[in-house]
Amino acid sequence: MEKNAVTFRFLTEPGDVNFGGKVHGGAVMKWIDQAAYTCAVNWSSRYCVTVYVGGIRFVNPILIGEIVEVNARIIYTGRTSMHISVDINAINPKTKAETKAIHCIIVFAAIDDEGKTVPVPEWVPKTEEDKQLHQYAIRLANMRKEINEEMKAYFS
DSSP: OOTTTTEEEEOOGGBOTTTSSOOHHHHHHHHHHHHHHHHHHHHHHEEEEEEEEEEEEEOOOOOOTEEEEEEEEEEEOSSSSSEEEEEEEEEEETTOOOEEEEEEEEEEEETTTTBBBOOOOOOOOSSHHHHHHHHHHHHHHHHHHHHHHHHHHHHO
């Protein structure tokens, strides 16, 4: 098992449904957090806290009874942070047709027993896809810095 990625698979249940008959966005966000947290802890061997969740893109709805595949993987590491790409696919159990449903980036920091951030192992991209995702993470991190500066000015 690779330390930099995890995959969860399960069937959606009637309790996941919203008023429109599709999987509720809150359920999806819980799955994102669970998979990304597992990925972060597996990579860092530390307790981790969420630093940022952004750009959750709901591409296609997930239907009740579909198989959900939640893929989380490290795409960039800072000194104490891990940037994790989460992709969720929905699979029709009868036809096996697979649909991309959700994508987002979530950032976790590793912390010690006193709640202070601690260094994490560096993740080094190996494949061409890894290199592209690494650059994607860097571009998004730079955009977040700009947004944070804008928000500081607004809330000051």
